[in-house]
Amino acid sequence: MTHPPVASNPGPKVRVVTLKIDDHDVGARETDSILEIAHANGIRIPALCYLDGLSTWGACRLCMVEIEGVSKPVSACSTTASEGMKITTNSERLKRYRRMILELLFAERNHVCSVCVSNGHCELQDLAAECGMDHVRVPYRNATYNIDSSHDLFRVDHNRCVVCTRCVRVCDEIEGAHTWDVMGRGVNCQVITDLNQPWGDSQSCTSCGKCVQVCPTGALVKKGTAAGEMEKHDDFVPYLAQMRKRQ
Amino acid sequence: MNLEDLSDITEEVAEAAKSRRHCVRVCMAASCQSCGSGEVLEGLQAQAKQNADDDVCIKPVGCMGLCSAGPLVSVDSDQPATELLYQDVTADDTEELYRSLDDDPLERLRCRTDVPFFSRQQKIVLRNSGIIDPEQIDDYIAAGGYRSLMRAVTEMTREDVLREVKESGLRGRGGGGYPAGLKWATVAMAPEPHKYVICNADEGDPGAFMDRAVLESDPHRVLEGMALAGYAVGAEHAYIYIRAEYPLAVERLKTAIKQATKKGLLGRRICETAHSFEVEVRLGAGAFVCGEETALMASIEGQRGQPRPRPPYPAEEGLWKCPTLINNVETLANIPAIVGKGGAWFKSIGTERSTGTKVFALAGRIANSGLIEVPMGIPLGEIVNEIGGGIPDGRRFKAVQTGGPSGGCLPEQYLDMPVEYDTLRSAGSIMGSGGMIVMDETSSMVDVARYFMEFCMDESCGKCVPCRAGTVQLYGLLDKIADGEATPSDLELLEELCDVVQATSLCGLGQTAPNPVLSTLRYFRHEYEEKLRPESERMPRMQIVTLDD
Ligand SMILES: Cc1cc2nc3c(=O)[nH]c(=O)nc-3n(C[C@H](O)[C@H](O)[C@H](O)COP(=O)(O)O)c2cc1C
Ligand code: SF4
Ligand code: SF4
Ligand code: SF4
Ligand code: FES
Ligand code: FES
Numbered sequence: 001m002t003h004p005p006v007a008s009n010p011g012p013k014v015r016v017v018t019l020k021i022d023d024h025d026v027g028a029r030e031t032d033s034i035l036e037i038a039h040a041n042g043i044r045i046p047a048l049c050y051l052d053g054l055s056t057w058g059a060c061r062l063c064m065v066e067i068e069g070v071s072k073p074v075s076a077c078s079t080t081a082s083e084g085m086k087i088t089t090n091s092e093r094l095k096r097y098r099r100m101i102l103e104l105l106f107a108e109r110n111h112v113c114s115v116c117v118s119n120g121h122c123e124l125q126d127l128a129a130e131c132g133m134d135h136v137r138v139p140y141r142n143a144t145y146n147i148d149s150s151h152d153l154f155r156v157d158h159n160r161c162v163v164c165t166r167c168v169r170v171c172d173e174i175e176g177a178h179t180w181d182v183m184g185r186g187v188n189c190q191v192i193t194d195l196n197q198p199w200g201d202s203q204s205c206t207s208c209g210k211c212v213q214v215c216p217t218g219a220l221v222k223k224g225t226a227a228g229e230m231e232k233h234d235d236f237v238p239y240l241a242q243m244r245k246r247q
Numbered sequence: 248m249n250l251e252d253l254s255d256i257t258e259e260v261a262e263a264a265k266s267r268r269h270c271v272r273v274c275m276a277a278s279c280q281s282c283g284s285g286e287v288l289e290g291l292q293a294q295a296k297q298n299a300d301d302d303v304c305i306k307p308v309g310c311m312g313l314c315s316a317g318p319l320v321s322v323d324s325d326q327p328a329t330e331l332l333y334q335d336v337t338a339d340d341t342e343e344l345y346r347s348l349d350d351d352p353l354e355r356l357r358c359r360t361d362v363p364f365f366s367r368q369q370k371i372v373l374r375n376s377g378i379i380d381p382e383q384i385d386d387y388i389a390a391g392g393y394r395s396l397m398r399a400v401t402e403m404t405r406e407d408v409l410r411e412v413k414e415s416g417l418r419g420r421g422g423g424g425y426p427a428g429l430k431w432a433t434v435a436m437a438p439e440p441h442k443y444v445i446c447n448a449d450e451g452d453p454g455a456f457m458d459r460a461v462l463e464s465d466p467h468r469v470l471e472g473m474a475l476a477g478y479a480v481g482a483e484h485a486y487i488y489i490r491a492e493y494p495l496a497v498e499r500l501k502t503a504i505k506q507a508t509k510k511g512l513l514g515r516r517i518c519e520t521a522h523s524f525e526v527e528v529r530l531g532a533g534a535f536v537c538g539e540e541t542a543l544m545a546s547i548e549g550q551r552g553q554p555r556p557r558p559p560y561p562a563e564e565g566l567w568k569c570p571t572l573i574n575n576v577e578t579l580a581n582i583p584a585i586v587g588k589g590g591a592w593f594k595s596i597g598t599e600r601s602t603g604t605k606v607f608a609l610a611g612r613i614a615n616s617g618l619i620e621v622p623m624g625i626p627l628g629e630i631v632n633e634i635g636g637g638i639p640d641g642r643r644f645k646a647v648q649t650g651g652p653s654g655g656c657l658p659e660q661y662l663d664m665p666v667e668y669d670t671l672r673s674a675g676s677i678m679g680s681g682g683m684i685v686m687d688e689t690s691s692m693v694d695v696a697r698y699f700m701e702f703c704m705d706e707s708c709g710k711c712v713p714c715r716a717g718t719v720q721l722y723g724l725l726d727k728i729a730d731g732e733a734t735p736s737d738l739e740l741l742e743e744l745c746d747v748v749q750a751t752s753l754c755g756l757g758q759t760a761p762n763p764v765l766s767t768l769r770y771f772r773h774e775y776e777e778k779l780r781p782e783s784e785r786m787p788r789m790q791i792v793t794l795d796d
Contacts, residue, residue, distance in 0.1 A: 056556070057710075058555065058556035058711075058753060059710045059711045059712065059753060060711070060712050061711055061712055061713050061751040061752070061753065062712075064750075064751050072750060073750055073751065075556060075753075078556035079556075079558075080558075096743075096747075097747050097750060097751050100713075100743065100744065100747040101712050101713060101747065101751065104712055104713065104716035104717055104720065105712060105716060107716070107720070108715075108716040108719075137740055138720045138740065138744070139720070139723065141719070162712075163709065163710075163715070181551075182551065182709070184709065185534070185536075185706075185707065185708050185709045186704060186705060186706070186707040186708070186709045186715055186718075186719070187704070187707070187709065187715055187716065187719045188709070189708075189709030189710075189715065
């Protein structure tokens with residue numbers, strides 16, 4: 001008996017679906033998230049905790065979109081596409097929600113952009129500009145947060161952290177060190193190194209710097225940077241994630 | 248174990264009961280224990296021993312319902328609304344009480360039982376509660392227990408069991424009200440060979456103690472319900488996730504699992520069939536959010552108890568990514584009766600869209616606080632004024648809070664409303680798990696809203712922004728309003744924040760956290776407005792963030 005030629009390991013069969021995002025007809029695999037599909041088609045949906053190559057976290061809630069026939073908005077990063085979906089990414093309601101979520105983030109910790117090393121290269125700042133959040137109506141909490149400068153190369157400033165856990169995920173999923181984790185709950189959540197030991201004393205940290213590069217704000221930075229000098233590059237993540245999957 | 252063995256045990260227990268002169272039942276559930284029922288039990292047992300009466304049985308039992316009058320002791324009746332019930336019994340009363348057994352009842356301690364609190368209840372889940380000894384499996388078997396399981400695994404197919412549960416119309420008692428039959432069918436259909444059943448006994452709502460009472464009073468009923476679920480959906484492993492603050496319930500559950508396993512009703516090859524069902528107890532550390540199903544499963548897996556986005560739902564991808572059936576304690580405690588008496592029987596109780604009964608924990612400004620089980624559809628006012636005995640101290644009723652931190656406050660005009668999932672929801676509250684807190688004219692509704700918001704703020708897991716950073720702002724605004732420091736623009740901001748937190752939070756905790764605020768705003772807006780100061784009296788408070796380029 002002859003066999004048809006088979007491409008090496010085709011993987012499980014994935015269906016293709018068509019859907020509509022803001023009047024664009026798009027095709028996608030049914031395993032793709034709405035966020036991935038939109039970005040692949042040049043439709044911008046604001047996102048903060050999502051990072052291509054890391055597992056989905058679904059926590060910042062900036063990527064909320066509306067699906068026709070579904071009463072509540074859903075997070076685009078954690079919702080997969082299905083046939084015939086009609087999605088709105090930018091209604092007035094969604095814009096209002098995004099602005100308020102950003103206001104909540106700015107008021108939660110202490111963001112003083114003018115003296116921040118990430119000023120001008122900060123995803124939180126960019127999102128505020130993109131979403132038209134030009135002032136904060138809720139009171140600033142003005143809580144005090146620590147700064148840990150014990151590491152030779154890097155520094156963590158919890159005043160600027162938005163608890164997106166990108167650092168936690170990149171360290172665990174890509175570097176494999178799992179130095180970072182989250183402790184506490186509610187507004188007292190904080191990312192920690194090892195068992196809440198100083199970063200400089202961490203036994204698991206390999207000093208690879210991946211967490212610094214994926215951190216969207218001025219929370220994780222290289223030492224020796226002055227205000228506005230900290231530029232980051234996270235485009236290595238999808239590549240490394242691919243390579244890891246192939247192993 | 249087979250059906251014959253169950254009948255033998257039933258007969259033995261009945262024989263023993265016949266040869267007894269008296270049976271005195273002492274409530275040994277948590278509430279009565281905390282006001283000294285342990286000493287009452289010991290006192291009565293000592294009396295029996297002293298008098299060498301081996302035909303007098305002093306039995307520790309579960310909750311009798313009227314916890315506010317505890318410790319409760321009932322004499323010679325196997326009905327919940329017993330003829331002879333004593334209240335507020337202390338260790339000092341035991342001698343006199345014991346002497347009265349063969350004499351006239353002790354009027355001094357008598358609790359009236361011909362009142363609506365007892366006569367208006369209808370018991371399915373609490374049927375054995377306050378009657379059987381929760382630590383004796385034979386008592387449960389003698390009361391008809393484990394017959395549904397035995398019959399199901401030996402005489403019924405999985406589909407038969409599923410059909411009864413679907414037919415019953417039973418909806419989840421953990422808060423959401425999702426149809427149990429539909430959830431079971433989804434898990435049953437999943438092709439994966441490995442599945443789990445989880446019983447959610449985390450019960451974190453302030454003021455709620457229904458699940459604790461069921462587990463303390465009749466743990467085998469829950470185990471039987473779980474085993475039936477396991478059979479119906481094809482799961483051989485199960486967890487009970489119970490909060491560590493319920494030590495008595497944990498202990499009784501563990502005893503019950505041991506007893507049932509020893510009798511071959513749980514464990515490997517149950518009831519002499521090929522079906523296995525093993526149950527493990529997992530303790531929660533008392534985080535409210537761990538009652539949310541995805542957080543609960545993360546916690547069982549040994550991870551941080553945090554929710555994750557759904558879908559995928561647990562029925563598809565749950566514990567360790569296996570299809571998982573997760574149900575509340577009370578949901579599962581209804582199952583043995585449904586399988587035993589049929590879904591149609593269950594459906595005949597309650598209303599069309601809310602079938603069966605519901606257990607409520609009555610608390611707050613009400614004469615009879617405690618545990619009740621009533622048919623669905625009963626008017627709210629009947630629970631408050633008749634069963635609950637109305638508001639004490641001649642005060643006026645103001646509102647009743649249902650659904651805990653996820654629910655709302657209903658004012659007087661809703662006292663005629665039948666208690667059902669959908670009516671409560673359309674009135675701006677929810678059925679919730681069954682907490683019912685009654686408030687009188689002295690309660691401030693802004694304070695109530697602030698109290699629940701503080702709870703949500705403290706219990707937020709901190710994962711998603713709207714809940715973590717939003718509840719803290721909502722609390723701050725409510726605090727300001729309550730203190731008379733707020734302006735009309737604060738109230739506007741409060742309402743806008745409620746909308747955002749409700750619509751965008753990741754899990755039910757954040758999504759429902761604004762409900763107490765929204766419902767009090769809906770019915771008691773004037774109380775908020777009375778506390779506002781005119782804008783002109785206050786300094787502007789806006790903070791401007793500049794975005795340098
Ligand atoms: C914050 C939060 C807390 C919850 N706590 C409980 C709980 O303590 N007990 C419970 O049975 N369900 C609780 N639930 C509901 C569960 O997520 C789940 O819906 C339920 O266990 C399903 O069972 P049921 O269908 O039998 O109601 C909670 C949900 C949320 C969002
Ligand atoms: S982290 Fe970003 S938003 Fe925060 S202070 Fe720095 S630049 Fe500003
Ligand atoms: S340190 Fe940076 S990457 Fe880590 S959680 Fe905070 S903001 Fe996110
Ligand atoms: S809504 Fe609250 S409890 Fe739920 S995930 Fe978000 S922060 Fe955690
Ligand atoms: S990007 Fe979707 S929730 Fe953060
Ligand atoms: S605990 Fe004894 S009556 Fe409820």
